[in-house]
Amino acid sequence: MKLDSKTILIYVEHSGSKVKKNTSELITAVKKAAPSAELTGVLLCVPAERAKLCSDIEKLNLKKVYVVENESFSIFSKENFASAVKAVIEKAAPALTVFSHTTNSSETAKVLASRTQLAIICDAINFAVYEDGEFVAVHPMYAGKIRAHIKFENQPGGIVTLRPNVVEVCETASGACSSFETVPFTPVSNDAVKIINVIADASKKIDLSEADIIVAGGRGVGSKENFKVLEDLAAAINGVVGASRAAVDAGWREHHDQVGQTGKIVNPKIYIACGISGAIQHTVGMQTAKCIIAINKDPEANIFKIADYGIVGDLFQVVPELASELKKLING
Secondary structure, three states: OEOOOOEEEEEOOEEOOEEOHHHHHHHHHHHHHOOOOEEEEEEEEOHHHHHHHHHHHOOEOOOEEEEEEOHHHHOOOHHHHHHHHHHHHHHHOOOEEEEEOOHHHHHHHHHHHHHHOOEEEEEEOEEEEOOOOEEEEEEEEOOOOEEEEEOOOOOOOEEEEEOOOOOOOOHHHEOOOOEEEEOOOOOOOOOOOOOOOOOOOOOOOOOHHHOOEEEEEOHHHOOOOOHHHHHHHHHHOOOEEEEOHHHHHOOOOOHHHEEOOOOEOOOOOEEEEEOOOOOHHHHOOOOOOOEEEEEEOOOOOHHHHOOOEEEEOOHHHHHHHHHHHHHHHHOO
């Protein structure tokens, strides 16, 4: 599939009446791979959110955005959302439709592929174009040990989901959206699945995938109670606490705190790994951090191979001292 001068549809994901960063990541990745392609967007929202979301979208490098508004979008339904995007695809006829590989977006993309009979490539980490102009999606395999280049063969169009927090947003994502077009839509009924209740997270913590600073603990932390040391450091530097799978499996942290292949992919400015050995299943989830600081008493720990700064020592001595010094700097 060759994308130059063709239309590519970007699924605009949002939360709390704000467009999520992963939308800019999609635009950046596509623009790098196919700079001459025409980027359009699709926005699904309730009527009350339209004005605020469109204001955010006006800052993105999209030529046009198709808006589908309906009260039914207040609760996520992959069948309903997929049907709405399908209506836009039938109108815009894009060569490619791109989603972020988040829980809701990837579910929507899979149902959409079934409804449209379009081929789908899931969980790409980048896009590329071969010398002959063929578009390919880069997909990690075997826990990130190798990367496969996958392309669409003899397809009228395709769907791709891109893993969030693996592409650095650059200025190509910024621009001015020239127009918005409303697409009529009738919600689909779904008797097979019914959402009974939605429970919001009352903690108001910054989500790991959006955090600029993460203090993560692994097996070396030793217990649930010992994570208090990491929480104190995180509080001192306005960060959030993450964990390796070993810590989550041990019951020391909840699964939503897990970083790695089976947890969340993060891309913070600072990642402080405490008592984490550095297994590849963990590092694939945080290796794109701008600065990685590792604290481990084992000088041979794999985490030091990707760390920008390493401290060989007991985390229960290092972390409190680090928190104390940082508090002094911050408080003047």
